[in-house]
Amino acid sequence: MKQKILSVTAMAAGFAAMAGIASAQEVRFMCSSDGNECEVYEDVLRRFEADNPGITVAIDVVPYQAILENLPVQLAAGTGPDIAKVTDLGGLNKYYLDLTPYIDTAYWDESFGATLDWYRAGDRQGYYGMHSQLTITGAFINATLFEQAGVDVPAKGASWDDWAAASRAVAEATDTPFPMAIDRSGHRVAGPAISYGAALNGPDGPTLSDAGFTAFVQQFVDWHNDGTIARDVWAGQGGATYQDAAQEFINGELVFYYSGSWQVNRMVEQVGDLFDWRVVGSPCGPAGACSGMPGGAGIVGFEQTAHPEAVAAVIDFLAQKDIYAEVAARTSNLPAHLGIAEAGVEYEGASTGAQAALNAFAGDLPNVAPAAFWYQGYAGNRAMFGITVERVSQAIVGELTVEEAIARMADDLAAAMAETS
Amino acid sequence: MLTIISPIMRIIEIPMLALQRVLGIHRFAWVFLLPNLILLCLFAFLPVILNVAYSMTSGDNILLEDRPYVGTDNFTRLTECSNHFDPNSCSEDKFWRAIWNTLWFVTLQVGFMVGFSLLTALILNREIRARGFFRSVFFFPVLLSPVVIALIWKWILQRDGVLNAFLDWTGVGGFNWLVDAEWAFAWTVFLTVWAHMGFYTLILLAGLQAIPRDVYEAALMDRARPWRIFWRITLPLLAPTMLVVLVLALIRSVQTFDEVFAFTGGGPGTATTFIIQYIYERGFAGAPRLFGMASAASLMVAGVLVVLTLVQLWVNRRNVDG
Known part of the structure; x- marks a missing residue:
């Protein structure tokens, strides 16, 4: 009898263990937030788990810096997560899981169109990432300061020079410390550079040294030297470290702030009723373009996962129209889903100001130049962003002349491309 | 305390004495040094060797076997x-x-x-x-x-x-x-x-x-x-x-x-x-x-x-x- 009880217990334990192995598909999702994205994903993915018993999604909320610096090392070492929200879209392509066998590719083509290319590189032309958060760079202005100074806000289509002159006039009249600022980021200056004629992808491949790019860098350095642009942002840091100027704008110390759509929530929450602000999009350059830079983040799966089907199921769930629309509305992000963008998003709990700002950014999307779309999807763009920041900063602080900085950028880019596998 | 340690010592004593007989009294010291030597090799010497190996490779792959050998090119570029x-x-x-x-x-x-x-x-x-x-x-x-x-x-x-x-x-x-x-x-x-x-x-x-x-x-x-x-x-x-x-x-x-x-x-x-x-x-x-x-x-x-x-x-x- 005792032996019978023992054998039955052992069998039951064995079945339980096997059932556990069969059902326990835990998918780890490395997520970072600009606002509340990870919280919202956690919420909607609980519904996914309810619909898909046996798959659990564990969300690891990490700082953005961890996505930039730790994730690539983890992936190279084979210890990465199953899913991540990434911004180096093409750069991590070699690690991506191809979702093609698991998804309705026609739906993805119809819904995500050109953004699918941002996740592709070389001969890997499958379906890798769902662009979850579309962003576009553009300018915020402190409308109250313009009003106090009695300076007219430049009209739509105004040039960078017009905005610089107007911002200087406003700063002078209102005793504001800084007329203009642009985030310390290679991505942020790419739109203005394109408007000054930078091709970025020249006949001989990627370039940071053509006449258009040089013209912009010269103008950018001159603006730093004559006090039009706040030195604190670009000269206050070393290396390629990111630095924004949002706090200066929020403190009312800045007239014109060139950043992007992801700052809208921060402005709404932190500026409040202190002053009126507006989104004015991207000014135009001498080359005729008025381009910002598209960007944002996307959800990708990784080839090294033990559960490719589960990973694809999670991403496909987030890509479905109703879920995507809900996430966009709750996180106040511009949608990359073409159907949702066309229908428009009613942002949940967004103030009239926030709604207007997001619509202004969305309205600027048609002005984005093809070079900007190419740059965003180029797998080596991280290297180009970093080189831009380092060398332009050196020109701003006087370590290099603009000509030397441009020559160094060309050398750095050649070296980076030679090193990239 | 001694009552706990004594039986353990008696258990260890037999194989240790046998090992001492095989290695001899002088070489037997290495047996006691071995745990520290292993740790030192793993966490000090191996990283130095890897560092030297990486310094003679190029590319952005993290795994050594995926990285092309370039000899002293990195040192040359640094000192040029x-x-x-x-x-x-x-x-x-x-x-x-x-x-x-x-x-x-x-x-x-x-x-x-x-x-x-x-x-x-x-x-x-x-x-x-x-x-x-x-x-x-x-x-x-x-x-x-x-x-x-x-x-x-x-x-x-x-x-x-x-x-x-x-x-x-x-x-x-x-x-x-x-x-x-x-x-x-x-x-x-x-x-x-x-x-x-x-x-x-x-x-x-x-x-x-x-x-x-x-x-x-x-x-x-x-x-x-x-x-x-x-x-x-x-x-x-x-x-x-x-x-x-x-x-x-x-x-x-x-x-x-x-x-x-x-x-x-x-x-x-x-x-x-x-x-x-x-x-x-x-x-x-x-x-x-x-x-x-x-x-x-x-x-x-x-x-x-x-x-x-x-x-x-x-x-x-x-x-x-x-």
């Missing part, structure tokens, strides 16, 4: 200059900017560090009121995290920081300290001296207290002047301790990274980028990640540190030998 005093003439100008910044920094920081530490130790060695309190005050920054130190000074020195608020209040007017290359460098030297001098002060204080009092009493009886006592008694008898402090400060100074990275990020431009930050940025922060270049640069720094460490060992040995 038409004039080593002008970083702009070098292939890897940022490396040479970091080298020159580090040399200037080490010279100034170690000089000020040893000087101020000595001065502080001399004052704290006197019979002054609240001596214990002041000793704690000077040592307190040593206990702080480097990032905390950097943030405190950043809050003080930034454009709308405490110092500028004070200068505005006095009518002198503020200055953007951390955006100006020369000032940022000077404040970096100040910050690191402030943060670490407590440690060296403590060592020098111990050295001062080890000087026999009767030597001073004899000098006073001979009516020697304080300045002469300092030059002829204090300084010569403190010299061995000073050398230790000097070498320790030199090694620590070459390795400076954390406070400065959090304080200025290496800027403005590359004004406060030192060699360790250069290695970090090449290997981990930039794109593509140039592990080969970073490894080559780190080996060159390691060479300098080995020389400094040998000097310290030689100094220590000389002190012990009297």
Whole structure:
């Protein structure tokens, strides 16, 4: 009898263990937030788990810096997560899981169109990432300061020079410390550079040294030297470290702030009723373009996962129209889903100001130049962003002349491309 | 306790005696050294070997087998200059900017560090009121995290920081300290001296207290002047301790990274980028990640540190030998 009880217990334990192995598909999702994205994903993915018993999604909320610096090392070492929200879209392509066998590719083509290319590189032309958060760079202005100074806000289509002159006039009249600022980021200056004629992808491949790019860098350095642009942002840091100027704008110390759509929530929450602000999009350059830079983040799966089907199921769930629309509305992000963008998003709990700002950014999307779309999807763009920041900063602080900085950028880019596998 | 250990010892004794018989009494010592040797190999020698191997490869792959062998190309690129005093003439100008910044920094920081530490130790060695309190005050920054130190000074020195608020209040007017290359460098030297001098002060204080009092009493009886006592008694008898402090400060100074990275990020431009930050940025922060270049640069720094460490060992040995 005792032996019978023992054998039955052992069998039951064995079945339980096997059932556990069969059902326990835990998918780890490395997520970072600009606002509340990870919280919202956690919420909607609980519904996914309810619909898909046996798959659990564990969300690891990490700082953005961890996505930039730790994730690539983890992936190279084979210890990465199953899913991540990434911004180096093409750069991590070699690690991506191809979702093609698991998804309705026609739906993805119809819904995500050109953004699918941002996740592709070389001969890997499958379906890798769902662009979850579309962003576009553009300018915020402190409308109250313009009003106090009695300076007219430049009209739509105004040039960078017009905005610089107007911002200087406003700063002078209102005793504001800084007329203009642009985030310390290679991505942020790419739109203005394109408007000054930078091709970025020249006949001989990627370039940071053509006449258009040089013209912009010269103008950018001159603006730093004559006090039009706040030195604190670009000269206050070393290396390629990111630095924004949002706090200066929020403190009312800045007239014109060139950043992007992801700052809208921060402005709404932190500026409040202190002053009126507006989104004015991207000014135009001498080359005729008025381009910002598209960007944002996307959800990708990784080839090294033990559960490719589960990973694809999670991403496909987030890509479905109703879920995507809900996430966009709750996180106040511009949608990359073409159907949702066309229908428009009613942002949940967004103030009239926030709604207007997001619509202004969305309205600027048609002005984005093809070079900007190419740059965003180029797998080596991280290297180009970093080189831009380092060398332009050196020109701003006087370590290099603009000509030397441009020559160094060309050398750095050649070296980076030679090193990239 | 003994009742627990004794049976264990008896169990171990049998195979150990057998092993001793096989290896012999002299070679048997290696058995006891083996656990430490394994750990040392894993965590010290293996990384050094890997570092050497990576320094001879290129590309952005992390796994050694995926990285193409390039021989000494990384070292050649790092050292290629038409004039080593002008970083702009070098292939890897940022490396040479970091080298020159580090040399200037080490010279100034170690000089000020040893000087101020000595001065502080001399004052704290006197019979002054609240001596214990002041000793704690000077040592307190040593206990702080480097990032905390950097943030405190950043809050003080930034454009709308405490110092500028004070200068505005006095009518002198503020200055953007951390955006100006020369000032940022000077404040970096100040910050690191402030943060670490407590440690060296403590060592020098111990050295001062080890000087026999009767030597001073004899000098006073001979009516020697304080300045002469300092030059002829204090300084010569403190010299061995000073050398230790000097070498320790030199090694620590070459390795400076954390406070400065959090304080200025290496800027403005590359004004406060030192060699360790250069290695970090090449290997981990930039794109593509140039592990080969970073490894080559780190080996060159390691060479300098080995020389400094040998000097310290030689100094220590000389002190012990009297």
